[in-house]
Amino acid sequence: MLRGRAFYSQRPHQSHIMTDQEFIDSQDYSHAYTTPKIHVERLYKEVVERRPRKILELGTFQGLTAVVMARAQASVIMPDVHTVDLNDQVSKEAQISYIMEYEPLSNSIRLHPEMKSIDFLRRVKQDTYDLIFHDSVHAFQAIPEYFLAWNSLPPDGTLIIHDWNQVQRWSSYFKEAFGIDHIELCPSECGRILAILQKP
Numbered sequence: 589m590l591r592g593r594a595f596y597s598q599r600p601h602q603s604h605i606m607t608d609q610e611f612i613d614s615q616d617y618s619h620a621y622t623t624p625k626i627h628v629e630r631l632y633k634e635v636v637e638r639r640p641r642k643i644l645e646l647g648t649f650q651g652l653t654a655v656v657m658a659r660a661q662a663s664v665i666m667p668d669v670h671t672v673d674l675n676d677q678v679s680k681e682a683q684i685s686y687i688m689e690y691e692p693l694s695n696s697i698r699l700h701p702e703m704k705s706i707d708f709l710r711r712v713k714q715d716t717y718d719l720i721f722h723d724s725v726h727a728f729q730a731i732p733e734y735f736l737a738w739n740s741l742p743p744d745g746t747l748i749i750h751d752w753n754q755v756q757r758w759s760s761y762f763k764e765a766f767g768i769d770h771i772e773l774c775p776s777e778c779g780r781i782l783a784i785l786q787k788p
Contacts, residue, residue: 608632608659611690621649621677623723623750624776628656631721631748634784635660638746640718641668646705646733647724647750648673651686654699657721658691670717672700672708672724709736716742723750730755738766738787745787752783 606614612632617625635643635657641664645654654671661667673683680701687697700708705724713736720737722730730749737747749755752773755762759771767788774782 608656611659612656615652623649623653624778624780626776627750627774627780627782628653630774630782632656632660634746634748635719638719639664640746641666642717642719643667643669644717644720644737644740645669645671646708646720646722646737648678648683648699649723650678651683651690651697653721653723654697655687655691657719658697661696667696669697670700671697672703672705674704674724675702706733706736709733709740713740716740717745718742719746719748721748721750726751727754731758734762735765738785741787743787747785747787749783749785751780753779753781756781756783 612625612628615625615628616622623631631653639661641661643657643661645657648654648671651671654669658667658669661669673680675683680699683699683701687699691697705722717740720741722733722737724730725733734747734749741747752771762785763769763771766785768785772784774784776782
């Protein structure tokens with residue numbers, strides 16, 4: 589069972605206190621672009637254990653993982669989640685609606701709509717984030733974003749990359765470039781892999 593606070597669901601027909609685990613269990617994971625449940629649970633676990641105050645998500649889709657990370661920050665003072673999306677799959681209005689429905693403290697989530705992740709990273713290159721979750725572009729075209737994201741982490745910061753299976757063959761290159769010895773992998777039944785990279 590996942591840790592974290594419980595709250596009253598904001599759906600009009602519900603007054604049940606929904607725990608974080610119940611929230612995760614209640615979601616629809618059938619869409620091809622939705623993060624697999626096992627990865628959503630692992631992302632929640634990483635945020636609970638590492639307690640990052642400032643989080644950056646690259647690739648919002650409907651807002652599930654942004655909400656999960658915000659909920660996992662229950663014990664963090666002044667939590668701050670930034671999520672960036674091009675809005676080529678889901679409208680910003682739908683994302684705002686989802687976030688407001690499922691995250692009562694939605695003022696901790698800052699949506700940056702209609703923007704490419706690489707443009708956002710270049711614009712805020714002087715900023716640092718304690719944890720960055722990358723799930724926007726994938727495969728070879730994602731590599732420049734990985735480096736910009738890595739440079740936006742402080743020492744001991746965490747970069748979590750979804751769909752690592754598309755770049756896994758270059759793992760040795762990333763280890764050498766980032767100066768790390770280990771990349772922790774979380775596979776899923778559908779073949780998609782979540783990678784966790786810890787900055788020294």
